[in-house]
Amino acid sequence: MFVYVIRRFLTAIPTLFVIVTLAFFLIRVAPGGPFNQERGLSPEIKANLEAQFGLDKPLWHQYLNYLNNLLHGNFGPSYNLPDFTVGELFANGLPISIQLGASALTLALIIGGTLGIVAALHQNRAADYAVIATATAGSTIPTFVIAPIIQLVFALSWNLIPVGGWANGALLNKIGPVITLALPQIAIVARLMRGSMIESLRSNHIRTARAMGLSQWSVVIRHALRGAVLPIISYAGPAAAALLTGSIIVETIFAIPGVGRYFVDAALNRDYTLVMGTVVVIAIFTIVFNLIVDILYAVVDPRVRYD
Amino acid sequence: MTDAVVDDTAGEVPVAGRSFWSDAWLRLRSNKAAMVSLFYLIAMTVVCIVGPWFVPHTYTTIYADYVRTPPSLSAYPKADMIESALGDVLKRMRVELKDWHQEGERVVFSVTSSREIDERNTRYIDRSDTFDDAKVEDRSADGTEMTFSAGILRQYFIFGTDNTGRDLLSRTLMAGRISLAIGLLAGVVAVVIGVLYGATSGFVGGKTDEIMMRIVDVLYSLPFIFFVIMLVVFFGRNFVLMFLAVGAVLWLDMARIVRGQALSIRRQEYVQAAEALGVSSRGILLRHIVPNLLGPVVIYMTLLVPHVIILESFLSFLGLGVQEPMTSWGVLISVGAKNIGSANWLLTFPAFFLVSTLFALNFVGDGLRDALDPRDR
Numbered sequence: 001m002f003v004y005v006i007r008r009f010l011t012a013i014p015t016l017f018v019i020v021t022l023a024f025f026l027i028r029v030a031p032g033g034p035f036n037q038e039r040g041l042s043p044e045i046k047a048n049l050e051a052q053f054g055l056d057k058p059l060w061h062q063y064l065n066y067l068n069n070l071l072h073g074n075f076g077p078s079y080n081l082p083d084f085t086v087g088e089l090f091a092n093g094l095p096i097s098i099q100l101g102a103s104a105l106t107l108a109l110i111i112g113g114t115l116g117i118v119a120a121l122h123q124n125r126a127a128d129y130a131v132i133a134t135a136t137a138g139s140t141i142p143t144f145v146i147a148p149i150i151q152l153v154f155a156l157s158w159n160l161i162p163v164g165g166w167a168n169g170a171l172l173n174k175i176g177p178v179i180t181l182a183l184p185q186i187a188i189v190a191r192l193m194r195g196s197m198i199e200s201l202r203s204n205h206i207r208t209a210r211a212m213g214l215s216q217w218s219v220v221i222r223h224a225l226r227g228a229v230l231p232i233i234s235y236a237g238p239a240a241a242a243l244l245t246g247s248i249i250v251e252t253i254f255a256i257p258g259v260g261r262y263f264v265d266a267a268l269n270r271d272y273t274l275v276m277g278t279v280v281v282i283a284i285f286t287i288v289f290n291l292i293v294d295i296l297y298a299v300v301d302p303r304v305r306y307d
Numbered sequence: 308m309t310d311a312v313v314d315d316t317a318g319e320v321p322v323a324g325r326s327f328w329s330d331a332w333l334r335l336r337s338n339k340a341a342m343v344s345l346f347y348l349i350a351m352t353v354v355c356i357v358g359p360w361f362v363p364h365t366y367t368t369i370y371a372d373y374v375r376t377p378p379s380l381s382a383y384p385k386a387d388m389i390e391s392a393l394g395d396v397l398k399r400m401r402v403e404l405k406d407w408h409q410e411g412e413r414v415v416f417s418v419t420s421s422r423e424i425d426e427r428n429t430r431y432i433d434r435s436d437t438f439d440d441a442k443v444e445d446r447s448a449d450g451t452e453m454t455f456s457a458g459i460l461r462q463y464f465i466f467g468t469d470n471t472g473r474d475l476l477s478r479t480l481m482a483g484r485i486s487l488a489i490g491l492l493a494g495v496v497a498v499v500i501g502v503l504y505g506a507t508s509g510f511v512g513g514k515t516d517e518i519m520m521r522i523v524d525v526l527y528s529l530p531f532i533f534f535v536i537m538l539v540v541f542f543g544r545n546f547v548l549m550f551l552a553v554g555a556v557l558w559l560d561m562a563r564i565v566r567g568q569a570l571s572i573r574r575q576e577y578v579q580a581a582e583a584l585g586v587s588s589r590g591i592l593l594r595h596i597v598p599n600l601l602g603p604v605v606i607y608m609t610l611l612v613p614h615v616i617i618l619e620s621f622l623s624f625l626g627l628g629v630q631e632p633m634t635s636w637g638v639l640i641s642v643g644a645k646n647i648g649s650a651n652w653l654l655t656f657p658a659f660f661l662v663s664t665l666f667a668l669n670f671v672g673d674g675l676r677d678a679l680d681p682r683d684r
Binding site for chain 1: 525532533536537539540541613617620621624625627637640641643644647648651654658661662665666669
């Protein structure tokens, strides 16, 4: 297993390299640059700024330079937020995004999983239809509709939570964003769990367990769940990567200082280093979580071996 | 999937000549949720296409007297709004109001001024959104006092109006046109590219397949939103071009699905039989591969359209999509989200239209999947 993990990390390097290269040249091909503002700087100042950041050098030179810096863990300075390096921006914002994303994911797995199991145990009865209806609603209504509705109902009408803001991570401020992030995930997890649980409950070892007179609880939780949880694991990996790296919609609507907003803002402002930083961070999260998924697979299902 | 098609139809041959598609249609028709949704979608499309011609307001007309007017089924102006509208008009005429009263559907008011009042001042009254057909009723000898009468212009704002005083009903319907059109446009582009690419890859096979699929893998590994933003950057805010491009990004899934299908269909006995009988590749492709691909393609397309609509709304929400004064559900929802405290109808109406359409598309997609997936038989 250890060898497998090492090997996976090694194969991730070329993937990461391809992604970095593609992203680097894609954003450079785009017209405009970080210092093309509407007012327009005088050519001398612009040239100076570009010289300072090395943007006057040939593209391949900049590319090698960037790779070199990246290998040393240096993401470079942000062009549009000149007081910060990209590394600092992530050091400040990422913990916030991770907190929200991790809470939402945990909530989704617990609530979604439970709903899915309940639906599967009551297949084609009222509880089942209720879960399916909720799940359809949850996965159909877009986040940018859910978020303002939550603000309208919980913050403005009932005054239970603040409309937005982070307030140094006060619990009440987290409720709105976490619920918004979690709802669609709950819906998807519930659907997946329902499907795989129904299938798992039909399998032979469950029939045997029932025949042996085990309690319903023991059959479902100890025996059926183990098989049913596999599709959830493979869904949760990429979902975790996406959730933990921040959601632009939720962070914009609830005014959360996370990293979700950087991508769009940076790409529009041609803040090359920040765009690249975001691409690298998302790619690393994706790779790591895919690896975790594979390891968990082997843990849950002993038939899966990576030797 | 195709395994089952072959086996089952082979067994059913003596029963009747029910084709795959008529069978699917029968199954779809018995699915109530899907049929209701289908009719809802048709109704929504018709209303959005035809509606803007029947709403008495255009989606760009600004009614300065009716900024942020709440939705109401009865006609505006309400009783208490007449006096303030009158005040606005008189301010523009630079005269003082002496007294006013309402006579049925007309208001009669007399005004005074330190200077002589010009009769052409009626045009100020007509220019208001609240009054029309202004007339001079009476005039004092020195012209400093005058009595006007004007008809009250009755207007309906069933969905209310937005921040600049535009009718939300006509804007919501217009937005529906754009959102639905974009969904369809990008959906079709994605399906065409995906099917061509996937079918080629799966049908040709070998090295070509390998290379084509690696390209898809690489494109897949880049964050999707990065692509979309790059497209915005390249194509500017020309939304037709952009959604052709978004469609051109969304084809990846389609290509994978179609390739898998094409690969499995190619290995079927009936394709081998056709090859053995000397049917040309073109014949095999048209007679066997494409018809069998249609099922998954149709299902995927119905799932793709809501996806594109959400994507469009998302981009418009960020201010990257459709630009003012043109509008889409995403634009309206974005405005609504910013005004939920003071004018929640700006959010609720467009959100209801968008969400109900997405729901309907979802149910139709599910219904089609059940109807077209022969494993369920």
